Amino acid sequence: MTKLIFTTLIWASAFVVHSAKADFATDLHTVQSQWATVNYELVDDSQLDAFEKLVNTTAEFTKANNDQAASHIWYGIVLSSYAGAKGGLGALGLAKDAKAQFEQAMKIDAKALDGSVYTSLATLYAKVPGWPIGFGDDDEADKLFKQALALNPNGIDSNYLYAAFLFDERKYSAAKKHLLIAQQAPARADRPKADLYRQQEITALLSKVDKKIKK
Template sequence: MVQPLLVMACVAGASLSSVAHADALNEIQQAWAKCQYDTFNKDNKVHCLNNVIAQTNTALQQSPGRADLKVWLAINKSSLAGAKGGLGALPLVKEAKSLLEDVIKTDPKTLDGSAYTSLGTLYYQVPGWPIGFGDDDKAEEMLKKALAINPDGIDPNYFYGDFLAQDGRRDDAMVYLKRASHAKPRPGRKLADAGRQREIQQKLKELQ
């Protein structure tokens, strides 16, 4: 049992630590959203995402055990791979895959199962063997696990809908995309939510 005189110090320390952790994560999320949705020139986007990766690495060096930062390092690396394109992006997605698998092994419910969402997305967007590790069966498995943890989230519904659309399952895809369009706004994620909602509406338009 904690001694009474230590309670205030422990609570204060935990609160300050939590605030610092939240601030670091929020800054990374905001920086990524600006790269992803406010930067349209390819070279500028690559430069922007490289900076966010450096920022995330610095945060991880200070708090190496934080699974949420590992998820975001993977997201940033995946986004950079998408911005770069081509076979040169494969090392980045392999690094992202390794990070996400590590989080799933140790703390799979981190950020409402975001590691499952991100890994599932990689599995259906990356080319299959012998070029990459893409696998539609694994993609669906991961995305369903993400939805089991966060059934109303904008990202798991959007990416599962996008996967179903690419798999030719139009009606099912529209169900999940519409569910994503009705997701509640995420605190501190206004720019990201607005960008994702534009992507959702574009996908729905393509399917109608």
């Protein structure tokens, strides 16, 4: 019940998309903040309902800022996160839509948001099933992660997500190296909630990595 009430409160204040470019940063921050809440603090049906609403509002935001790489990046992040929460083959369409958004962002400015489009697309390639079901490709994921790290070597997301990929590839020592870098990443003043939960993920994965290394 608490989760459902919380979900209602999140969406009680309407997300307003501003067309003026001066308001782009404000709208982007709204998307980022709402994503952190939905992704980390909601579960089950309440999370899926909130993601569906966030997909719709982020679509409006991206349409109003079609020439901005960051809007496409975050639309892709919301779509891919919704796909991950939804799971199953039904999520593949969302993953394909996310891929299209990331590819559009690359055409506009691949270095936007410290090259986070590379990290996001790499994660998508790593998580989606491979051929013939989907477009997943571990080799492509690894290449994209390395491009992300070339642009943002000390970033919390670029290092954590690459570490998660390396863990799945059973490359535990390499995973630990990137987790330790992620752990020391500079705090993002505009994204405290995302940093808080990401650091919890880093700590949890470090524990798993250390157990694997000690075996």
